[in-house]
Structures are given as C-alpha cells and as structure tokens.
Amino acid sequence: MKMKKVITITVTILALCLSAGMFAACSSNDGNPSVSENPPANNDNNPVDSPAPASDFDSSRRIAVFTREDGSGTRDAFASITGVGDDMYEEAVVLTATSEIRSSVAGNPYAIGYVSSGSLNDTVKALAIGGVMPSAETIISGRYPIQRPFLIVTNDEKDASSLVKDFIAFALSAEGQEIASDGWTSAGNTGGYTPIGLSGTLRIGGSTSVDPLMQRLRAAYIELNPNVSVEISGGGSGTGISEATSGVIDIGMSSRSLRDAEKEALNEYTIALDGVVVIINNANPVGDIDIETVKDIFTGEKTAWSEIND
Amino acid sequence: MRGVFFTAALASVLAVALICVFLFAQGLPPMLKIGVLDFLTGQRWRPTAAEPSFGILPMILGSVYITGGAVILGVPVGILTAIFMAEMCPKPVYRFLKPAISLMAGVPSVIYGFFGMMVLVPAIFEVFGKRFDMMSGNSMLAASILLAIMILPTVISIAETNIRAVPRELYEGAVALGASHERAVFKVMVPAARSGVLAAVVLGIGRAIGETMAVRMVAGNQTVMRMPYEFFSGTRTLTSNIILEMGYVERGSLHFGAIVATGAVLFVFILGINLLFSVLNQDIEKKRNKKGAG
Amino acid sequence: MGKVLILTKRKKPGDWARFLLTWAAGFITVAVLLYLVIFIMVKGIPHIKPSLFAFTYTPENQSLFPALVTTVLMVGFTLAVAVPFGVSTAVYLVEYASRGSRLVRVIRTTTETLAGIPSIVYGLFGYIFFCDLLGWGKSILAGCFTLAVMVLPIIIRTTEESLKSIPDAYREGSFGLGAGRLRTVFRVILPCAAPGIFAGVILAIGRIVGETAALLYTIGSVIQLPENLFSQGRTLALHVYNLAAEGLYNDQAYATAVVLLAVVFGINLLAARVERKFIRAVS
Numbered sequence: 001m002k003m004k005k006v007i008t009i010t011v012t013i014l015a016l017c018l019s020a021g022m023f024a025a026c027s028s029n030d031g032n033p034s035v036s037e038n039p040p041a042n043n044d045n046n047p048v049d050s051p052a053p054a055s056d057f058d059s060s061r062r063i064a065v066f067t068r069e070d071g072s073g074t075r076d077a078f079a080s081i082t083g084v085g086d087d088m089y090e091e092a093v094v095l096t097a098t099s100e101i102r103s104s105v106a107g108n109p110y111a112i113g114y115v116s117s118g119s120l121n122d123t124v125k126a127l128a129i130g131g132v133m134p135s136a137e138t139i140i141s142g143r144y145p146i147q148r149p150f151l152i153v154t155n156d157e158k159d160a161s162s163l164v165k166d167f168i169a170f171a172l173s174a175e176g177q178e179i180a181s182d183g184w185t186s187a188g189n190t191g192g193y194t195p196i197g198l199s200g201t202l203r204i205g206g207s208t209s210v211d212p213l214m215q216r217l218r219a220a221y222i223e224l225n226p227n228v229s230v231e232i233s234g235g236g237s238g239t240g241i242s243e244a245t246s247g248v249i250d251i252g253m254s255s256r257s258l259r260d261a262e263k264e265a266l267n268e269y270t271i272a273l274d275g276v277v278v279i280i281n282n283a284n285p286v287g288d289i290d291i292e293t294v295k296d297i298f299t300g301e302k303t304a305w306s307e308i309n310d
Numbered sequence: 311m312r313g314v315f316f317t318a319a320l321a322s323v324l325a326v327a328l329i330c331v332f333l334f335a336q337g338l339p340p341m342l343k344i345g346v347l348d349f350l351t352g353q354r355w356r357p358t359a360a361e362p363s364f365g366i367l368p369m370i371l372g373s374v375y376i377t378g379g380a381v382i383l384g385v386p387v388g389i390l391t392a393i394f395m396a397e398m399c400p401k402p403v404y405r406f407l408k409p410a411i412s413l414m415a416g417v418p419s420v421i422y423g424f425f426g427m428m429v430l431v432p433a434i435f436e437v438f439g440k441r442f443d444m445m446s447g448n449s450m451l452a453a454s455i456l457l458a459i460m461i462l463p464t465v466i467s468i469a470e471t472n473i474r475a476v477p478r479e480l481y482e483g484a485v486a487l488g489a490s491h492e493r494a495v496f497k498v499m500v501p502a503a504r505s506g507v508l509a510a511v512v513l514g515i516g517r518a519i520g521e522t523m524a525v526r527m528v529a530g531n532q533t534v535m536r537m538p539y540e541f542f543s544g545t546r547t548l549t550s551n552i553i554l555e556m557g558y559v560e561r562g563s564l565h566f567g568a569i570v571a572t573g574a575v576l577f578v579f580i581l582g583i584n585l586l587f588s589v590l591n592q593d594i595e596k597k598r599n600k601k602g603a604g
Numbered sequence: 605m606g607k608v609l610i611l612t613k614r615k616k617p618g619d620w621a622r623f624l625l626t627w628a629a630g631f632i633t634v635a636v637l638l639y640l641v642i643f644i645m646v647k648g649i650p651h652i653k654p655s656l657f658a659f660t661y662t663p664e665n666q667s668l669f670p671a672l673v674t675t676v677l678m679v680g681f682t683l684a685v686a687v688p689f690g691v692s693t694a695v696y697l698v699e700y701a702s703r704g705s706r707l708v709r710v711i712r713t714t715t716e717t718l719a720g721i722p723s724i725v726y727g728l729f730g731y732i733f734f735c736d737l738l739g740w741g742k743s744i745l746a747g748c749f750t751l752a753v754m755v756l757p758i759i760i761r762t763t764e765e766s767l768k769s770i771p772d773a774y775r776e777g778s779f780g781l782g783a784g785r786l787r788t789v790f791r792v793i794l795p796c797a798a799p800g801i802f803a804g805v806i807l808a809i810g811r812i813v814g815e816t817a818a819l820l821y822t823i824g825s826v827i828q829l830p831e832n833l834f835s836q837g838r839t840l841a842l843h844v845y846n847l848a849a850e851g852l853y854n855d856q857a858y859a860t861a862v863v864l865l866a867v868v869f870g871i872n873l874l875a876a877r878v879e880r881k882f883i884r885a886v887s
Contacts, residue, residue: 107428321693322711
C-alpha cells in the first residue's frame with residue numbers, strides 16, 4: 001500500500017512537470033511570433049519578412065550543414081564535383097527533398113545547403129563559387145563548376161520505337177528546349193518540331209529532380225499529340241536507370257551522369273543542364289565562396305562561420 | 311459459418327507469416343554477407359562509398375531514444391486527456407473534444423512533418439541553439455515532441471474507450487463508500503481499465519516506432535552514434551533509413567538488401583516489444599484474478 | 605446524478621491536483637491541434653482556387669482532382685478487403701473460439717504484432733510481395749492490399765473491444781428465445797457493436813487517407829486519373845508530399861493539405877452521424 005502511494009505521488013509529480021513543460025513549450029510557440037511564425041512561416045510566399053538584420057549574424061556560431069540523402073542525384077553531382085566524395089560531414093542534417101533543404105536554410109541563419117537551380121527562389125541566397133554566380137551563361141560556358149546534365153535514357157529496343165524517338169526529338173527540339181531554358185539551362189536544340197500524329201502510351205520514370213521539367217514537356221507534347229498518353233512516375237535516378245535498362249519503362253530520367261556500365265546498356269540524351277546552387281540564409285553576410293571552402297564545410301573541416309573568409 | 315470466420319481469423323496470422331518470410335528471405339542473405347555482428351553493431355553507414363560499410367547501430371539507438379522521448383512526453387498527456395474525456399469534462403466540451411481527437415488522428419503524417427519542420431524545428435533552434443551549440447533545430451528532441459503529439463489521438467481514443475467500458479457500478483460503489491469523484495476515477499475506474507490503458511500505450515509506441523515521414527523531416531537523419539542525453543543533436547531512425555534511401559537503390563544490390571535487413575531488424579524490435587507487453591498484460595490479469603479470489 | 609455527487613463532496617488537495625491535471629492535459633491536446641490546424645489553414649486557404657479542382661493536372665495548374673479520385677478509390681477498395689476479414693476475425697475470437705485457447709492467443713498475438721508493424725515495413729513488404737513477386741507492379745491494387753493488411757489490426761481490435769463490451773445477457777437472451785449462434789451474431793451482437801465497428805473503420809479510413817510511407821513505393825506517383833486497378837496513382841497525402849518535394853509548388857501543397865484536412869473532417873462528421881443513427885436504432 002505504501003509503495004503504491006509513493007508510485008502514485010511520483011507519477012503525479014512527473015506528469016505535472018511534463019505537462020507544465022509541454023505547456024510552456026506550447027505557449028512559447030503560440031505566444032512568441034518571432035520564434036515560430038516569422039522566419040519559417042513566411043519563407044515561401046513572403047521573402048521580405050524573413051531575413052533578420054545582418055548585424056544579428058553571429059559568425060562564431062556553428063555552420064548548419066544540410067545535405068541530401070545517399071544516392072540522390074543532386075548529392076552525387078555535388079559531392080563528386082566539389083571533391084567531398086564519400087567524406088560527407090557526419091553531423092550534416094540529411095533531408096530528402098529540395099524543398100526541405102530550401103526551407104530549412106531559409107529558417108536557419110547559420111545554414112548552408114545545395115539545391116537544383118530549378119528550385120531556387122528568393123527565400124534563400126545563392127552563393128557565387130569563386131566569384132561566379134550560377135546563370136544560364138556561366139553554366140553553358142562551364143565557368144560555374146557545380147553542374148550536371150538532366151538525362152533521359154532508353155535501352156536499344158525502346159530507342160527504336162517511333163513514339164519514343166518522337167518524344168525525344170520533341171524534347172531536344174527548339175520547342176522542348178524553350179521549356180528547358182525556363183528555370184534550367186538549355187544545352188542547344190535540334191531545330192523545329194512537327195508532330196507526326198502518333199498514338200500510344202509512353203511510360204517515363206526516374207529522377208524527382210528532372211520530374212518538374214518532364215511534367216512540363218509532357219503537357220506540351222500531348223497538346224501537340226492528343227492521341228498519346230504519357231505517364232510519369234518518380235522513384236529517383238537509380239530507379240529510372242534500372243527500370244529503363246530492364247524495359248519496365250520506356251524512358252528513364254536521371255539527374256546524374258551515367259556510370260560506365262550503365263552507358264553500355266543505355267542511350268542517353270541531355271535535355272537540360274542544371275546548376276547545383278549552394279545556398280545560405282538571407283541573413284548571412286557571406287556572398288562568395290571558393291570551391292575548396294565548400295568542400296571543407298561539407299566534409300566538416302570548417303565548422304564555424306568565422307572560419308569562412310568572404 | 312464458423313469455418314468462414316475461422317478462415318478470416320487465420321488471415322492475420324497468414325499476413326504476419328508472409329511479412330516474416332519475405333522480410334527475412336530478402337534481408338537475411340545480405341545481412342550474412344555483411345556479417346550479422348558488423349551489421350548490427352557497426353557504427354558507420356556509408357552505403358555508396360567506394361568501400362561501403364553498413365552499420366545500423368546508430369539507427370537502432372536513434373529509434374529507441376526518439377520513441378522513448380515521445381512516450382515520456384506523450385503518454386501522460388494522452389492518458390490524462392482520456393480520463394478527462396471519459397470522466398471529467400462537461401458535456402459541451404466533450405462534444406467538441408471528441409471530433410477534435412478524431413480529426414487529430416486523421417491528420418496525415420506529412421502534414422505533421424511540415425508543421426514540425428516549419429514551427430517546431432525553428433522554435434527549438436531559437437530557444438536552445440546558441441546555448442547548446444546546435445547545428446539546427448533538427449534534433450531528437452524535435453522528433454520526440456512531434457511524435458508525442460502524433461501518438462496522442464491513438465492513446466487518447468483507445469484509453470478513453472476502455473475507461474468508459476469499466477462498469478459504472480464500480481464508480482458508484484466507490485462514491486458510496488465516501489470517495490470523492492476524482493478519487494473514485496483515479497483509484498477505481500482507471501485501475502480497473504488498466505489493461506486497456508496499457509493497450510493504448512502499446513498502440514502509441516507502435517505508432518511512434520512506425521512513424522517515418524514526419525520523423526525523417528525533423529530528426530536530422532545523421533548516422534552518428536548518440537547518447538541519450540544528446541537530445542539536442544540529430545539522429546536517424548530505422549524507419550527513416552529505409553525511406554531515405556529506398557527510392558534510389560538498385561533492386562538486388564547489397565545496398566537494397568541492407569535496407570530490407572534494416573526493415574527486418576525493425577520487425578524483430580516490434581516482436582520483442584509485443585512479447586514484453588503480452589507478458590506484462592498476463593501479469594496484470596493474473597494479479598487481478600488472485601485479488602478476486604482472495 | 606454524478607454532478608450532484610461532485611457538488612456535495614468537498615475536494616481534498618489531491619483531488620484538486622487530479623482535477624487540474626486532467627483539465628491541463630485536455631487543454632494541451634486541444635491547443636496543439638488548434639495551432640496545427642490554424643497554421644495550415646492560414647498558409648493554405650489563400651491558395652485554394654477553383655482551378656485546383658480541374659479535371660486534369662497540368663504543370664501550370666496543380667489540380668488535385670485526380671489525387672482525390674484515387675484517394676476515394678483507395679479507401680473503398682482497401683475497406684472492401686479489410687473490413688470483412690477484420691470483423692469476421694473479431695467475431696471468431698469473441699463469439700466462437702473458447703476464450704483463452706491456444707489458437708486465440710496466437711491470433712491475438714499476431715494481430716498485436718500487425719498493429720505494431722511500422723507502415724514503412726508494410727511498404728517494404730508490399731513492394732517486395734505485391735509489386736514484385738505477384739507482378740502487379742507499382743499499382744493501385746498493390747497499394748490497396750498493402751493498406752488492407754495495415755488497417756486489419758485496427759478493425760479487428762476495435763470490433764473485438766466493442767463485441768466484448770456487449771453484456772452476455774444479450775447473448776443468453778437471444779439463445780433463450782431460440783436463436784442460433786449465427787442468428788445471434790448477425791441480429792443481436794453485430795448491430796449492438798456497430799458503433800464500435802464504425803469507430804474502427806473511421807480510424808482505418810484516417811490511416812488510409814493519411815498514409816504516405818507505405819504507399820510511396822507501392823502505388824507509384826503518376827498524377828493522372830487512374831484507368832484501372834493496375835494504374836499507378838497518388839493519393840491526396842502523397843500528392844501533398846510530391847508537390848512539396850520538389851519545392852516548386854509549396855502554396856499548392858498547403859492548399860491541397862487544407863483540402864485533405866477538409867476531407868478528413870468531412871469523413872469524421874459523416875461517421876459521427878452514422879454512428880449516432882445506429883445508437884438510436886439499437887436503443
């Protein structure tokens with residue numbers, strides 16, 4: 001009986017503390033708009049509100065490194081070009097979507113991350129690499145170093161099909177590349193496209209980075225070819241490559257270059273170039289960074305913003 | 311007709327059997343190839359490195375810590391709310407609360423995840439960031455708080471149903487013997503619903519361990535070994551390890567096998583927890599029977 | 605009557621503590637929920653436009669209509685698979701099997717096991733078994749069966765609890781009037797247990813509508829209206845996830861989330877009404 005009483009009292013006290021704690025946490029969420037509302041909530045539609053005054057930036061603070069997951073095409077391209085390779089900083093926060101990286105960076109003054117140029121907006125600040133800002137011009141000329149091709153891939157059997165041929169011809173034509181240059185970078189086109197009145201179903205799948213571009217290509221294509229239906233599924237570059245190889249889908253999408261073994265089995269077409277943009281919070285005074293520093297940050301060699309020279 | 315019911319009842323057994331068979335058939339060979347001990351106690355997860363290593367100890371610990379935190383934070387609130395709903399609250403409040411809890415149960419985890427990302431993570435970073443040299447608000451604490459919120463409706467609805475299922479005579483008897491309303495509820499009604507409340511906690515733990523989307527959005531997902539007191543640092547759970555990398559891996563590769571094996575380990579975990587709770591449950595039943603006899 | 609007793613008994617300090625604790629807990633729960641819902645409403649409602657409900661999805665107009673149709677299909681087919689199995693299992697456990705027999709214990713343990721299995725493991729299993737081994741590919745059918753296995757324990761558990769809560773007197777009365785076991789089950793037990801069963805179905809629907817982890821790799825992510833059960837598709841929750849994933853359409857993602865919440869709310873309201881009707885019908 002005594003034991004029971006003791007237990008009851010302990011549990012009651014514990015619960016009281018916890019609920020008080022929860023309550024405090026809640027009310028700090030509710031009552032302190034500068035904590036919860038402004039920086040995160042406005043980052044998508046109201047960029048003007050989000051940056052704190054630059055003078056608040058405490059450069060002694062730790063760099064918050066945000067990275068994509070192992071196997072992501074974006075991470076693959078980023079790690080191999082910057083020289084980070086397999087040594088991605090263990091403490092780096094791993095997120096699986098471009099938007100998550102972007103909104104995390106927008107909500108954290110000390111953050112750094114990288115996203116596809118197609119997903120860049122003014123809620124975050126793009127860093128110049130060695131003085132070069134990512135743009136169509138610097139990406140085509142190769143002066144902006146961190147870039148990758150958006151590929152579509154087919155196996156030999158599918159490549160021979162007239163529908164697949166026609167779609168690829170459209171994607172590479174002036175009409176298709178006009179779409180690609182709105183948000184991404186066109187690597188040049190093969191001239192005008194005229195529909196030849198095909199019908200059938202096209203199955204496309206793979207990289208989620210290429211997906212937004214492919215959705216727009218699809219819409220334009222079926223407008224010109226009303227008898228064709230195009231299904232687009234996601235799954236990532238790896239899935240796109242392996243399913244295109246086995247012929248489960250007609251066309252695979254990849255946001256990374258093919259490995260040698262994959263090149264033997266597949267035909268590849270570059271439908272756009274995409275810069276991988278290193279992004280920081282708008283409140284961060286840093287504006288330019290060289291590629292070695294990027295590597296040092298993402299391998300964990302440099303961990304505070306005070307170690308970064310602008 | 312009895313046969314029809316019986317066959318249907320076997321379906322759930324069959325489902326568990328199938329899940330077991332396929333998870334282990336696909337997960338064990340890669341685990342053996344990596345080395346069971348290397349897999350379970352390895353501290354490095356570098357699946358795509360030139361020299362890959364597949365160690366999931368950080369994820370095992372991550373799952374345990376985060377779920378534990380969620381239970382500590384969420385279960386007391388959940389059970390107390392259930393008691394509140396079943397015995398304490400005025401009718402108009404109940405009429406509002408009940409649908410609110412159902413709505414809460416229906417809110418998809420993606421939405422909880424975004425909420426956590428947009429509100430919880432920055433708030434934690436703002437409050438604790440400087441003091442604890444946090445890299446970001448993505449942390450075990452964020453995941454635990456979010457999960458505590460997410461298991462509330464499960465715990466509440468099951469516990470409430472069970473407290474309500476206790477015969478009214480017990481309450482009336484207690485009050486007739488001079489107990490106050492609160493005392494009767496806490497000392498008679500809730501203990502009488504013990505096994506049901508425990509069931510609510512089991513389901514809550516199940517939900518917490520099983521949660522994937524929301525956790526992976528706020529937990530940070532680092533594959534670093536953590537200690538329980540490092541709840542201001544991020545970690546990866548077994549579930550998020552699966553969802554993070556499954557989209558990219560090639561079918562049939564060792565990486566895919568390692569991910570299925572992660573699922574198998576998670577499954578073994580669940581089996582262990584279930585076993586523990588059924589033992590607990592039996593214990594409670596036994597005690598009650600003894601009391602009844604004495 | 606309870607009220608009178610509360611007023612007449614004087615509360616001791618311990619009683620006040622218990623009283624306040626439960627009220628605080630209830631308040632916290634409501635506050636968290638309200639904050640969450642209002643947060644999403646504020647972010648999403650300004651972006652709800654009629655074009656969001658257009659018949660097809662185009663890159664210029666992120667319509668959620670196909671996802672809505674897929675969600676309804678998913679709920680319907682999943683319940684069609686899971687409810688008969690779930691209710692029958694519960695009926696067997698409570699009404700037929702001798703309580704405490706070895707078989708009942710096995711079934712109960714497996715049900716509990718199923719209940720605890722993380723949804724991502726269902727996703728993994730569905731991907732390996734339904735998509736790959738049975739050759740259904742990523743499809744609505746594979747998604748349905750994956751989810752059906754997932755919600756089975758919810759339905760079994762709630763049905764079982766509500767069957768158990770029916771006093772044995774009802775059964776004895778029915779037997780006494782000459783009804784057989786089967787007749788008793790269908791005419792007396794199940795109607796009485798209907799509100800409980802519906803509560804389980806509501807929980808199940810909530811799970812289906814909100815599920816993403818188990819569906820991500822079993823149903824695919826094609827955004828058009830499904831042509832048949834072997835089409836890929838995406839439910840509303842998956843749609844929110846996918847829209848937000850590439851970060852181009854966050855406003856629409858929040859708007860879709862609001863619609864999703866509205867759907868969940870609508871289902872709950874409807875279910876509450878049906879439940880109330882059943883209670884009236886029984887009494």
